[in-house]
Amino acid sequence: xxxxxxxKNALLLGTNKLALQDRLSRFPxxxxxxxxxxxLGGLFVLYSAVGGSGNGDYVWRQAARFGVGLALMxxxxxxxxxxxYRRYAYLLYAIALLxxxxxxxxxxxxxxARRWLALGFLNLQPSELMKVTMVLALARYFHDxxxxxxxxxxNLFVPLLMILLPTALIIKQPDLGTSILLVAVGMVVIVAAxxxxxxxxxxxxxxxxxxxxxxxxxxEYQRRRILTLFSPEKDPLGAGYHIIQSKIAIGSGGxxxxxxxxGSQSQLNFLPExxxxxxxxxxxxxxxxxxxxxxxxxYCLIILRTLIIATMAxxxxxxxxxxxxxxxxxxxxxxxxxMVIGLLPVVGIPLPMISYGGSSMLTLMIAMGLMAxxxxxxxxxxxxx
Amino acid sequence: MSSLENEYxxxxxxxxRRLLLLGGLFAGAAILIGGRLFHLQVMNxxxxxSLAEDNRISLQPIPTLRGRILDRHGRILVDNSPDFQxxxxxxxxxxIQAFLKRIQPYLDIPPDRIEKIVRQAHRQxxxxxxxxxxxxxxxxxxxxxxxxxxFPGASIQVQTTxxxxxxxxxxxxxxxxxxxxxxxxxxxxxxxxxSGDTVGKTGMERMFELAxxxxxxxxxxxxxxxxxxxxELKRQPARPGPDLRLTIDVELQAEAERAxxxxxxxxxxxxxxxxxxxxxxxxxxxxPNQFIRGFTSDEWKRLVTDPKRPLINKAIQGQxxxxxxxxxxxxxxxxxxxxIDANTRHHCGxxxxxxxxxxxxxxxxxxxxxxxxxxxxxxxxxxxxxVSESLGIDTLARHANAMGLGGLTGIGLEGEKPGLMxxxxxxxxxxxxxxxxGETLVTAIGQGAVLATPLQLANMVAxxxxxxxxxxxxxxxxxxxxxxxxxxINAFHSAHxxxxxxxxxxxxxxxxxxxxxxKPEKVMAAGKTGTSQVVRHKREKSGKLIKEDNExxxxxxxxxAYAPVDNPRIAISVIVEHGGHGSTAAxxxxxxxxxxxxxxxxxxx
Numbered sequence: 001x002x003x004x005x006x007x008k009n010a011l012l013l014g015t016n017k018l019a020l021q022d023r024l025s026r027f028p029x030x031x032x033x034x035x036x037x038x039x040l041g042g043l044f045v046l047y048s049a050v051g052g053s054g055n056g057d058y059v060w061r062q063a064a065r066f067g068v069g070l071a072l073m074x075x076x077x078x079x080x081x082x083x084x085y086r087r088y089a090y091l092l093y094a095i096a097l098l099x100x101x102x103x104x105x106x107x108x109x110x111x112x113a114r115r116w117l118a119l120g121f122l123n124l125q126p127s128e129l130m131k132v133t134m135v136l137a138l139a140r141y142f143h144d145x146x147x148x149x150x151x152x153x154x155n156l157f158v159p160l161l162m163i164l165l166p167t168a169l170i171i172k173q174p175d176l177g178t179s180i181l182l183v184a185v186g187m188v189v190i191v192a193a194x195x196x197x198x199x200x201x202x203x204x205x206x207x208x209x210x211x212x213x214x215x216x217x218x219x220e221y222q223r224r225r226i227l228t229l230f231s232p233e234k235d236p237l238g239a240g241y242h243i244i245q246s247k248i249a250i251g252s253g254g255x256x257x258x259x260x261x262x263g264s265q266s267q268l269n270f271l272p273e274x275x276x277x278x279x280x281x282x283x284x285x286x287x288x289x290x291x292x293x294x295x296x297x298x299y300c301l302i303i304l305r306t307l308i309i310a311t312m313a314x315x316x317x318x319x320x321x322x323x324x325x326x327x328x329x330x331x332x333x334x335x336x337x338x339m340v341i342g343l344l345p346v347v348g349i350p351l352p353m354i355s356y357g358g359s360s361m362l363t364l365m366i367a368m369g370l371m372a373x374x375x376x377x378x379x380x381x382x383x384x385x
Numbered sequence: 386m387s388s389l390e391n392e393y394x395x396x397x398x399x400x401x402r403r404l405l406l407l408g409g410l411f412a413g414a415a416i417l418i419g420g421r422l423f424h425l426q427v428m429n430x431x432x433x434x435s436l437a438e439d440n441r442i443s444l445q446p447i448p449t450l451r452g453r454i455l456d457r458h459g460r461i462l463v464d465n466s467p468d469f470q471x472x473x474x475x476x477x478x479x480x481i482q483a484f485l486k487r488i489q490p491y492l493d494i495p496p497d498r499i500e501k502i503v504r505q506a507h508r509q510x511x512x513x514x515x516x517x518x519x520x521x522x523x524x525x526x527x528x529x530x531x532x533x534x535x536f537p538g539a540s541i542q543v544q545t546t547x548x549x550x551x552x553x554x555x556x557x558x559x560x561x562x563x564x565x566x567x568x569x570x571x572x573x574x575x576x577x578x579x580s581g582d583t584v585g586k587t588g589m590e591r592m593f594e595l596a597x598x599x600x601x602x603x604x605x606x607x608x609x610x611x612x613x614x615x616x617e618l619k620r621q622p623a624r625p626g627p628d629l630r631l632t633i634d635v636e637l638q639a640e641a642e643r644a645x646x647x648x649x650x651x652x653x654x655x656x657x658x659x660x661x662x663x664x665x666x667x668x669x670x671x672x673p674n675q676f677i678r679g680f681t682s683d684e685w686k687r688l689v690t691d692p693k694r695p696l697i698n699k700a701i702q703g704q705x706x707x708x709x710x711x712x713x714x715x716x717x718x719x720x721x722x723x724x725i726d727a728n729t730r731h732h733c734g735x736x737x738x739x740x741x742x743x744x745x746x747x748x749x750x751x752x753x754x755x756x757x758x759x760x761x762x763x764x765x766x767x768x769x770x771x772v773s774e775s776l777g778i779d780t781l782a783r784h785a786n787a788m789g790l791g792g793l794t795g796i797g798l799e800g801e802k803p804g805l806m807x808x809x810x811x812x813x814x815x816x817x818x819x820x821x822x823g824e825t826l827v828t829a830i831g832q833g834a835v836l837a838t839p840l841q842l843a844n845m846v847a848x849x850x851x852x853x854x855x856x857x858x859x860x861x862x863x864x865x866x867x868x869x870x871x872x873x874i875n876a877f878h879s880a881h882x883x884x885x886x887x888x889x890x891x892x893x894x895x896x897x898x899x900x901x902x903x904k905p906e907k908v909m910a911a912g913k914t915g916t917s918q919v920v921r922h923k924r925e926k927s928g929k930l931i932k933e934d935n936e937x938x939x940x941x942x943x944x945x946a947y948a949p950v951d952n953p954r955i956a957i958s959v960i961v962e963h964g965g966h967g968s969t970a971a972x973x974x975x976x977x978x979x980x981x982x983x984x985x986x987x988x989x990x
Contacts, residue, residue, distance in 0.1 A: 146396075193400075245440075248437050251436075252436065254430035255427055264437055269609045270610040288426060334415075343421060
């Protein structure tokens with residue numbers, strides 16, 4: 001595409017050089033509102049999960065991160081010109097990949113796995129960066145190409161490489177959850193870009209066929225987690241402990257829950273990892289079925305809102321970016337909830353916006369900023385929902 | 386529209402279809418999660434709630450106090466005494482090794498015990514108390530208590546253990562406590578034992594286990610995942626076991642033990658009016674405190690292998706041929722059956738011969754003319770040989786059973802032996818052979834197959850003393866409201882009773898009585914000596930007496946008695962193993978007991 005035709009295109013769409021005022025008015029406030037409700041509610045649950053006022057630091061730190069996240073989201077959504085992320089998508093991807101390699105080679109030890117890069121002021125988790133930049137790079141790749149006849153096998157080489165390269169590095173960390181998430185998100189982008197259904201099914205079959213191989217490559221503890229899912233009672237004090245205690249916490253919450261700070265499973269330390277991966281169990285114990293459904297509904301509304309943004313995107317890059325990031329957000333919700341209620345193996349995926357931890361929240365807020373940006377620059381503007 | 390835009394529109398239509406699919410996927414997953422939540426929380430909420438409660442609540446037992454054991458006058462036989470224990474909470478004290486090093490000067494813990502403590506410290510959670518030493522002395526308690534603030538996490542707790550203020554007095558009777566085993570928990574299935582609990586193993590401690598035990602209290606504690614106590618939710622206090630008052634008279638018991646000390650044997654004193662056991666002695670005994678403290682393997686080996694069998698309660702577990710003490714049973718049976726009367730006389734020429742077999746009287750040359758009274762007084766064997774022939778073994782056995790021989794008395798002590806009263810049926814059943822008439826003769830003088838425990842013998846003489854009422858011997862005090870009911874009443878004619886009693890009185894007070902040197906100082910008593918053969922005298926076979934000097938082969942000496950004769954208040958049996966003749970070894974023991982008893986309580990009570 002020549003610079004001239006881009007200019008022309010932008011004029012046609014009427015979206016180039018939007019005034020600050022316009023950008024502000026096009027900002028998807030409903031998304032912002034939903035995220036704020038979600039996060040503030042999450043702070044209450046976190047307060048209870050860390051055992052009340054004695055550990056108030058956790059709550060303040062989490063709130064501060066949300067503040068930083070909001071600033072990030074807003075700046076990403078508002079500033080930099082329409083095409084900046086499309087232009088630098090590959091570069092950002094390359095930086096994230098480089099950081100992953102650095103972690104792979106020298107990474108410091110955190111939780112027994114090499115995931116972090118100590119930068120002094122924060123512990124950077126390159127795999128988090130990779131989640132977003134991979135979506136951007138894939139969106140850019142399919143934006144630049146038109147597959148009017150659908151995407152076939154032969155077209156998959158580069159995008160698959162873009163997915164599998166970081167996945168291989170992350171699986172070595174070892175971080176099975178993030179690896180699977182990356183593959184799933186990448187697949188969603190490719191499918192949305194127009195993958196032929198026949199090819200899609202063929203790829204799925206190939207993945208299914210390679211499962212035994214993957215099983216052999218897994219760490220012992222990863223296998224145990226998967227086996228534990230099917231029979232947690234076999235090892236109630238070992239690998240099954242997390243799942244059993246989580247199910248007891250959730251189930252004992254009943255319809256209306258035991259009340260704020262009154263969950264015995266949470267307050268008496270029976271629940272492991274309760275301020276991070278298992279925070280949903282705390283919520284379900286203390287706020288019951290009603291609280292659990294409410295949270296689920298908020299997540300659904302957010303996903304619905306971002307899917308609507310996708311349908312209104314002004315170009316292929318925007319659409320695919322939003323689809324990929326929505327999948328990233330949605331899959332994390334599903335996998336986390338699925339594991340704490342005992343439907344999926346325990347893989348360390350935090351609950352979006354609620355689990356304590358900086359990297360995850362900042363990544364998600366960056367993703368939200370990118371999606372809000374697509375909304376701002378979408379063709380049909382005006383308030384929807 | 387430009388082709389570019391057109392192309393994007395086409396893409397978008399396709400992409401939107403695909404987005405719908407993604408949305409559907411999310412919706413489906415959300416429904417699945419919601420359904421699972423419904424299943425866990427709404428449908429199975431109650432079940433999970435009780436699981437959460439089980440997690441949260443830990444039941445802590447509150448120890449109870451075992452009832453004390455008192456004698457009939459309320460004097461303490463078994464007490465609970467404080468046991469001072471030093472324990473430390475490792476997480477409060479830092480290094481357990483350093484703590485042990487600092488506390489060592491006050492305790493002097495043996496090195497192997499130190500090792501054990503350190504190992505235990507590694508095993509258990511660091512907020513749980515670790516027992517350093519039990520049974521601290523007063524000096525140790527004082528020394529440590531005054532410096533306790535320099536030992537953070539250390540504390541001295543008081544527990545209770547059994548103590549025996551009278552030392553080894555009545556040790557067999559009282560029994561001891563030990564750690565509960567499978568057999569115990571099977572026997573006392575109503576008691577919810579926990580491992581490490583103690584339970585009565587023998588004697589009174591076992592017999593009255595249910596009454597003495599009391600009931601543990603329960604504290605419902607809220608605990609966290611690692612078992613640390615958060616707070617107390619509910620408390621059900623412990624109910625201590627009530628004190629148990631026995632029929633035993635501790636002073637009489639002590640005197641009886643002294644009378645038998647240095648000997649191997651047993652004595653039982655009953656109240657013939659109700660079967661109450663006043664004293665029950667088995668010598669040699671052991672110190673029950675040893676069972677609480679524990680034995681060294683040498684001490685234990687010595688106890689188990691001692692030929693005098695100190696661990697056996699001979700009063701209920703020792704079975705001896707009753708010897709001539711059995712003659713009172715033969716006499717009463719023959720009178721009741723009308724086989725003899727006051728005028729029946731038999732000549733004793735020193736022996737009788739039946740079927741080419743000669744049965745000797747103990748007195749060489751014989752007693753001459755004997756009637757029932759003189760035969761009892763002088764313990765003439767020939768008279769009873771002849772009486773037994775007219776009586777027959779089965780009739781004799783029936784009367785012996787009715788006087789408490791040949792079966793458990795049912796006193797309730799574990800391990801009681803039944804003794805043995807032979808009969809035709811018994812012989813047929815055990816050996817398959819027919820009863821020989823000669824065996825009746827041997828049985829009539831309490832030898833051969835017949836066996837009795839000292840308790841049975843005391844009960845036998847008590848039955849004679851009270852006029853035929855056979856009581857079940859008991860350790861529970863009888864009350865006026867609930868007078869004891871005899872197990873059996875022998876309807877003896879008073880004239881028959883008078884005849885037998887006259888003979889028994891003559892044993893002590895007659896001029897030819899076999900125990901005339903040992904009549905009690907203050908009262909008239911009735912009694913009977915006995916000698917039970919340990920090995921059959923060789924002279925029966927060779928016709929020549931071979932004197933056995935070896936202590937092991939000496940006969941057992943027996944004596945049974947009651948007093949006072951007109952209003953009996955005590956019935957006694959004494960057996961001295963390998964003591965020789967009843968008159969020389971056993972009768973002095975009974976005399977000493979009776980003298981002490983009537984000295985203390987007077988003749989009329």
